[in-house]
Amino acid sequence: MLKLNYNLSDQLYITRALQIAKNGLGLTRPNPMVGCVIVHNNTIIAEGFTSEYGGNHAEVNAINNVQDKALLKEATIFVTLEPCSHYGKTPPCSDLIIHHQIPNIVIGCVDDNPEVAGKGIKKLLDAGRNVKVGVLEAECKAHHKRFFTFHNKKRPYIILKWAESNDGFIAPKSKNEQKPVWITNTYSRQLVHKWRTEEQAILVGTNTVLHDNPTLNVRDWTGNNPLRVILDKNKALKADCNVFNAKAESLLIYHNNKATQNTKQTWSIHPPNNTMVGDLNAVIDFSQKENQAQQICDTLFKHNINSVIIEGGSKTLQLFIDAGLWDEARVFKGQTIFKEGVKAPKLQGKLINQSSILEDLLYIYKNTN
Ligand SMILES: NC(=O)C1=CN([C@@H]2O[C@H](COP(=O)(O)OP(=O)(O)OC[C@H]3O[C@@H](n4cnc5c(N)ncnc54)[C@H](OP(=O)(O)O)[C@@H]3O)[C@@H](O)[C@H]2O)C=CC1
Ligand SMILES: Nc1c(N[C@@H]2O[C@H](COP(=O)(O)O)[C@@H](O)[C@H]2O)[nH]c(=O)[nH]c1=O
Ligand SMILES: [Zn+2]
Numbered sequence: 001m002l003k004l005n006y007n008l009s010d011q012l013y014i015t016r017a018l019q020i021a022k023n024g025l026g027l028t029r030p031n032p033m034v035g036c037v038i039v040h041n042n043t044i045i046a047e048g049f050t051s052e053y054g055g056n057h058a059e060v061n062a063i064n065n066v067q068d069k070a071l072l073k074e075a076t077i078f079v080t081l082e083p084c085s086h087y088g089k090t091p092p093c094s095d096l097i098i099h100h101q102i103p104n105i106v107i108g109c110v111d112d113n114p115e116v117a118g119k120g121i122k123k124l125l126d127a128g129r130n131v132k133v134g135v136l137e138a139e140c141k142a143h144h145k146r147f148f149t150f151h152n153k154k155r156p157y158i159i160l161k162w163a164e165s166n167d168g169f170i171a172p173k174s175k176n177e178q179k180p181v182w183i184t185n186t187y188s189r190q191l192v193h194k195w196r197t198e199e200q201a202i203l204v205g206t207n208t209v210l211h212d213n214p215t216l217n218v219r220d221w222t223g224n225n226p227l228r229v230i231l232d233k234n235k236a237l238k239a240d241c242n243v244f245n246a247k248a249e250s251l252l253i254y255h256n257n258k259a260t261q262n263t264k265q266t267w268s269i270h271p272p273n274n275t276m277v278g279d280l281n282a283v284i285d286f287s288q289k290e291n292q293a294q295q296i297c298d299t300l301f302k303h304n305i306n307s308v309i310i311e312g313g314s315k316t317l318q319l320f321i322d323a324g325l326w327d328e329a330r331v332f333k334g335q336t337i338f339k340e341g342v343k344a345p346k347l348q349g350k351l352i353n354q355s356s357i358l359e360d361l362l363y364i365y366k367n368t369n
Contacts, residue, residue, distance in 0.1 A: 006106075010135045013037045013078040014108050016044070018136070018143050021058065021080050024050040026197045026223050030306045032111075032147035034058035037078040038102075040071045059083055059093040063100060076104035080140045081147075082111040082133075085119035094123040106132045108140030112151045146200075146307040149327060155297035157307040158325060159199065160317050161192065162344060163332040169341035170314055171211065180212045183334035188360045190220040192311075195330070197223025201251075201300060201308040204243075205231050205316030215242040216311070227251055229300070229308065231316060233286040253299060256283040293323035317345040329365040 014037075021035025028034075028050040036058035038046045045068075048061025056064070059079060066072060083093035083105070097105060105124055110133060111117060124131050141148055149157040163183040164170050175181055182189070196202055196218045208214065209230060217225045225248035230237065233255045237244075244250055282303070284295040300308060310317060310326075320326050329347055349365030356362065 006132060006135045009042070010078070010106050010132065013039055013044070013076075014080065014106065014136045014140065016047070017058075017078050017080050017108070018139060020047050020049045021143060022049075024052075024058075026199070027052045029053060029146070029200045030150070030304050031057075032081055032144050034079060034081045034144075036062040036080075038062050038066060038072070038075050039078065040075045045071055045075065054089050057084065057090055057093050059096060060090065063096060069100065072100040072102050075102055076106060077102050078106045078135075080108040081144060082107050082109070082116060082118070083120045083124070084111065084116050085123050086115040088115075092120070092123070094120040097124065098127045098129070102129070104130045104132075106135055108135055109133075109137045109144070112148055114151070145327070150301070150306040154301050155325065156201065156300050156305045158297075158320060158327050159195070159307070159309045160320065160326050160329040160345070160347070161195070161309055161331075162312050162314075162317060163188070163334060164344035165334060165336045165338045165341070167337050167339065168344050169338040170312060170344050171342040172338045173340045173342075175211070178211065178213045180214065183336050184332045184360050185334075185358055186220075188332055188357045188362070191357065191362075193218050193220040194223075195309060196226050197221055199226050199307040199309045201229050201305045202226040203229040203231070203296075203308050203310045203316070205313050206233065206236065207315065208311070208313045209237055209241055209243055211313075213242050214311075215245070215247060217248040225249070226309065227303075227305065229253065229296075229305075231296070251282060251303065253282045253284055253296060255286040291323075293320045293325045297325055314342050314345050321345055321347050324367070324369055326367050328367070329363075331363045331365070333361040333363070335359050 017035035017037045021033050024033030031050060031053055034050045036048045037044055046062045046065035048058045048065055050058045077097060083097055085092050085094050121131055146157040162170050165183055172181055202216050216228045228243050228248055228250040230243050230250060231253050235254050282299045284299060310320060329349055350368045351363060352366050353364040
């Protein structure tokens with residue numbers, strides 16, 4: 001039977017499931033980071049969250065953690081996302097729940113992946129189980145924002161990030177060395193490395209590579225490197241740029257005219273890992289300025305990328321802002337004054353958080369359109 005009335009304890013256990021689900025952040029991609037709690041007689045008897053990509057789903061881990069499996073016949077299982085119904089890298093979790101005769105299932109939100117999309121719930125209902133759907137639904141959807149954006153908007157969840165001087169520039173007019181001019185302090189920069197571990201890809205424009213020679217990997221935090229996505233219309237970037245080194249994988253996006261396609265590629269692109277589909281070269285039509293951002297999104301979608309952090313420069317960030325193709329912006333404001341230089345992007349969004357990291361200010365915006 002499908003139930004729609006929820007009580008406080010349902011919310012409490014889904015809150016706990018959301019809390020432990022966050023252990024999978026940056027590890028489960030492109031799978032969602034699900035949390036699961038199993039309760040018997042008002043006591044949590046086991047918990048689980050999604051393992052690193054290719055490993056167990058949250059429900060499997062939670063059920064494996066139950067010591068006395070006989071209790072499952074009287075238990076309630078709480079999950080942030082509808083249990084799956086399909087054979088992916090692992091068998092369907094809804095079958096496992098049925099197999100263990102768990103009578104009550106409480107679900108945060110329905111899975112919008114077309115392979116599941118209600119079929120997991122149907123399986124459970126057809127097996128005569130009590131199913132509640134939509135407990136803390138908004139919170140669960142927000143938690144699974146990367147996964148839902150990917151399936152519903154057919155593009156990755158997009159985070160814009162930049163650091164601007166106190167007078168609104170992201171770089172000075174000129175500089176002597178091919179490396180970034182740091183506006184933010186080391187703690188802010190460490191936070192950026194943490195953010196890099198949380199997203200599947202990181203993207204920058206050509207000028208940023210030419211001027212900064214960034215590496216774009218994770219150094220000041222522990223976690224997975226994102227895939228480095230580099231826009232290089234004319235394949236002008238040299239093989240020895242740091243973004244093509246062996247420290248992480250790179251995807252090059254270039255223009256689709258004959259001249260560039262025939263350009264001999266002189267550097268090796270690292271092989272895709274098992275979360276990627278397609279090869280690590282992609283072609284778009286850069287002459288169509290008005291839909292460049294959409295084409296880039298389509299490319300990332302085809303490569304199964306659920307989230308991307310765009311770290312500049314201004315032109316690249318503005319491209320996505322003008323196309324309305326962004327979800328969150330994380331903007332640092334430092335104390336430096338440049339007087340002139342590369343102007344920071346112009347963005348209109350809802351300010352949802354403001355904090356300070358020593359003297360740096362951090363503003364978080366949401367795209368409400
Ligand atoms: N403080 C911060 O957070 C950050 C600062 N920066 C700074 O920003 C500056 C770069 O930003 P910005 O100039 O806006 O550029 P981007 O990094 O956004 O690069 C995109 C631009 O590069 C130019 N370009 C040059 N050669 C090519 C090519 N072969 N293919 C495609 N595009 C090409 C294009 O300019 P055009 O359209 O004119 O052809 C294009 O619009 C750097 O000085 C860097 O230090 C960068 C990232 C973050
Ligand atoms: N200058 C500046 C930033 N610059 C961004 O960081 C990139 C360098 O990455 P990496 O080589 O991996 O350290 C650089 O190309 C640009 O995208 N970021 C910030 O948080 N604060 C700053 O003040
Ligand atoms: Zn599953």
